[in-house]
Amino acid sequence: xxxxxxxxxxxxxxxxxxxxxxxxxxxxxxxxxxxxxxxxxxxxxxxxxxxxxxxxxxxxxxxxxxxxxxxxxxxxxxxxxxxxxxxxxxxxxxxxxxxxxxxxxxxxxxxxxxxxxxxxxxxxxxxxxxxxxxxxxxxxxxxxxxxxxxxxxxxxxxxxxxxxxxxxxxxxxxxxxxxxxxxxxxxxxxxxxxxxxxxxxxxxxxxxxxxxxxxxxxxxxxxxxxxxxxxxxxxxxxxxxxxxxxxxxxxxxxxxxxxxxxxxxxxxxxxxxxxxxxxxxxxxxxxxxxxxxxxxxxxxxxxxxxxxxxxxxxxxxxxxxxxxxxxxxxxxxxxxxxxxxxxxxxxxxxxxxxxxxxxxxxxxxxxxxxxxxxxxxxx
Amino acid sequence: xxxxxxxxxxxxxxxxxxxxxxxxxxxxxxxxxxxxxxxxxxxxxxxxxxxxxxxxxxxxxxxxxxxxxxxxxxxxxxxxxxxxxxxxxxxxxxxxxxxxxxxxxxxxxxxxxxxxxxxxxxxxxxxxxxxxxxxxxxxxxxxxxxx
Numbered sequence: 033x034x035x036x037x038x039x040x041x042x043x044x045x046x047x048x049x050x051x052x053x054x055x056x057x058x059x060x061x062x063x064x065x066x067x068x069x070x071x072x073x074x075x076x077x078x079x080x081x082x083x084x085x086x087x088x089x090x091x092x093x094x095x096x097x098x099x100x101x102x103x104x105x106x107x108x109x110x111x112x113x114x115x116x117x118x119x120x121x122x123x124x125x126x127x128x129x130x131x132x133x134x135x136x137x138x139x140x141x142x143x144x145x146x147x148x149x150x151x152x153x154x155x156x157x158x159x160x161x162x163x164x165x166x167x168x169x170x171x172x173x174x175x176x177x178x179x180x181x182x183x184x185x186x187x188x189x190x191x192x193x194x195x196x197x198x199x200x201x202x203x204x205x206x207x208x209x210x211x212x213x214x215x216x217x218x219x220x221x222x223x224x225x226x227x228x229x230x231x232x233x234x235x236x237x238x239x240x241x242x243x244x245x246x247x248x249x250x251x252x253x254x255x256x257x258x259x260x261x262x263x264x265x266x267x268x269x270x271x272x273x274x275x276x277x278x279x280x281x282x283x284x285x286x287x288x289x290x291x292x293x294x295x296x297x298x299x300x301x302x303x304x305x306x307x308x309x310x311x312x313x314x315x316x317x318x319x320x321x322x323x324x325x326x327x328x329x330x331x332x333x334x335x336x337x338x339x340x341x342x343x344x345x346x347x348x349x350x351x352x353x354x355x356x357x358x359x360x361x362x363x364x365x366x367x368x369x370x371x372x373x374x375x376x377x378x379x380x381x382x383x384x385x386x387x388x389x390x391x392x393x394x395x396x397x398x399x400x401x402x403x404x405x406x407x408x409x410x411x
Numbered sequence: 412x413x414x415x416x417x418x419x420x421x422x423x424x425x426x427x428x429x430x431x432x433x434x435x436x437x438x439x440x441x442x443x444x445x446x447x448x449x450x451x452x453x454x455x456x457x458x459x460x461x462x463x464x465x466x467x468x469x470x471x472x473x474x475x476x477x478x479x480x481x482x483x484x485x486x487x488x489x490x491x492x493x494x495x496x497x498x499x500x501x502x503x504x505x506x507x508x509x510x511x512x513x514x515x516x517x518x519x520x521x522x523x524x525x526x527x528x529x530x531x532x533x534x535x536x537x538x539x540x541x542x543x544x545x546x547x548x549x550x551x552x553x554x555x556x557x558x
Contacts, residue, residue, distance in 0.1 A: 197504045207529040
């Protein structure tokens with residue numbers, strides 16, 4: 033590299049053009065590197081020394097690939113190919129490697145250098161460390177997403193409100209007038225007519241339940257998470273107690289592991305346990321000796337891995353994944369009632385806790401619902 | 412004077428019919444006056460000749476109303492000394508937190524969301540009627556002032 037004598041720069045304004053250009057190169061924060069057309073480094077400014085950690089003495093004569101992470105080495109040939117065709121590479125975003133092995137994002141501009149006869153004699157490469165720029169870009173993307181999400185939540189709130197408000201009134205009318213019809217004109221209607229009115233009433237109430245569950249699901253989607261240490265076993269036992277009080281004529285043997293400590297949002301995880309245990313309660317309703325178990329499995333790389341197992345109706349394993357989709361039901365409504373929202377809510381909640389939910393089952397031999405929780409504290 | 416009648420402020424004719432039916436079905440046979448928008452409700456509560464005014468024992472007030480909305484009606488009721496003592500229960504399908512909060516801040520005595528299932532709706536209406544018209548002790552009326 034050409035080093036102008038210092039007294040040349042300090043002299044009285046009659047700076048040669050080459051001295052001036054050299055001063056600009058030397059004072060640049062960008063890494064400005066000269067190389068031959070086959071990629072050997074020929075010049076190295078102080079900016080390059082700061083960025084890469086190599087002194088000029090160490091790197092001049094070495095190939096450009098020295099500055100690339102192993103998976104980027106191929107790029108150099110491509111860049112040189114472009115240069116040999118006489119074209120530039122402008123603001124190419126890639127990664128480069130420092131002497132200490134660390135890798136940083138860089139924006140690289142490479143231009144061919146021709147001699148006065150137009151022959152290619154080498155290339156100049158200007159690289160800029162864009163770590164900060166990347167971070168700023170990521171930040172602004174993050175803020176944009178957050179704002180978008182905020183708007184989406186707002187829209188969802190307006191939407192769910194109008195669903196509950198505007199769909200509620202006609203359903204209340206359906207339910208109310210079919211009740212009035214049965215009540216006041218039941219005699220005139222006859223058995224068949226009463227059957228029709230009952231179906232209208234049942235359909236209206238089923239839709240009301242669907243709307244209610246949909247609203248619950250949307251509240252779950254929007255709920256803020258407040259992590260605490262929760263004993264899932266104690267929660268499960270409490271829910272089991274409520275179920276037993278709701279159906280004192282049923283004989284269900286609950287086996288509940290305690291304690292099962294996990295970091296979770298209390299209200300949300302209670303919904304998970306309630307949905308799974310209510311599910312097990314419902315699908316064991318035809319079992320004389322029903323058994324429902326809550327416990328944990330050895331967890332691999334996750335916080336905690338739990339399951340709820342029952343010896344109830346079970347399901348065809350071919351449909352295991354459909355269970356978790358909203359409104360998907362594997363059983364006829366008159367066999368086991370339900371809206372098909374409960375398990376969708378379970379999966380949504382455990383996913384928000386960094387976990388997942390899945391199911392195993394065999395028709396007539398019961399079902400096991402697994403879920404993992406791996407909630408990370410927000411910084 | 413204050414009576415044991417109910418003022419139902421409701422713009423949806425189905426909800427009106429079902430409310431009346433729910434009351435009747437639960438043997439709450441008190442007189443019911445229906446106002447179908449906020450302006451009509453104010454006309455009933457604040458007639459031009461105050462001597463004609465008979466105050467209801469309970470106002471069931473919907474929030475989303477034509478002309479004058481429910482919160483404004485509530486505000487006017489509470490702002491007037493004569494009507495300020497009448498129990499007002501907001502009976503609406505909105506469960507937005509800010510509607511609930513605004514109703515209580517406006518001086519509502521209760522906030523009940525209309526259940527969609529008629530059996531639940533009938534229970535709610537009957538509970539309200541029984542509590543406010545039978546069980547609850549109404550405020551003594553203000554003595555008429557001499558001016």
